[in-house]
Amino acid sequence: MSRDIGDLAPHIEQPVVRPFIALHIDLPDPVRVFTGTGVFIHDGEEWIGAGGIGAIDTIGEATDGSATGIRATLLQVPSEFRDDIAEQATKGALFEIYVGAFDETFQRVEAFRLIWKGRVDTYQVVDSGDTISVEVTGESRMRDQGRPAIKRFTDEWQQRHHPGDLFFQYVSQMAEIPILWAKADQSGPTGGGAGGGGGGGGLRFNEAL
Secondary structure, three states, X not given: OOOOXXXXXXXXXXXXXXXXXXXXXXXXOOEEEEOOOOEEEEOOEEEEEOOOEEEEOOOOXXXXXXXXXXXXXXXXXEHHHHHHHHHHOOOOOEEEEEEEEEOOOOOOEEEEEEEEEEEEEEEEEEXXXXXXXXXXXXXXXXXXXXXXXXXXXXXHHHHHHOOOOOOOOOHHHHOOOOOOOOOOOOOOOOOOOOOOOOOOOOOOOOOOO
């Protein structure tokens, strides 16, 4: 499936192109890095040059419409961030990849566009001494369409997802409550029999009920 590159098109067609790829992971201390050096500000957010993102898997969708995963590797990250990354890494955190273009002087961002959005699936940190490499695997939210939605409908399940909500508080007790149904008198019609007059027919409910 082709992707609309929007305002990137005129910059790609220029004789000189200064493209970059940027990666955002929405952790408590958000990660915003790009393939370059220095710092740039876009929409009020600061993006830090990581020198180079080691590898980014092909971004795409299968012909049947199912979404594919993606893996990005950050290289030469200072080792002082090792513990910070390990403490913050959270499965399910927002994971975005952008592509952009600088002007010829690398001083101004001419175009910036989101090309993939999903969430963190797994991560791995490899310690190389002075630096570390971080590999992050993400998956598209579209993958959930092929997974069964498992809900327990218990108070414990509800409290994990919506603390303080008491909607399912008495579900377990309700399962033990007997339900009594009214019963009709099954003795049959009363009165004068076939062809006879008198006595209204029909069912007569037990007076005790």
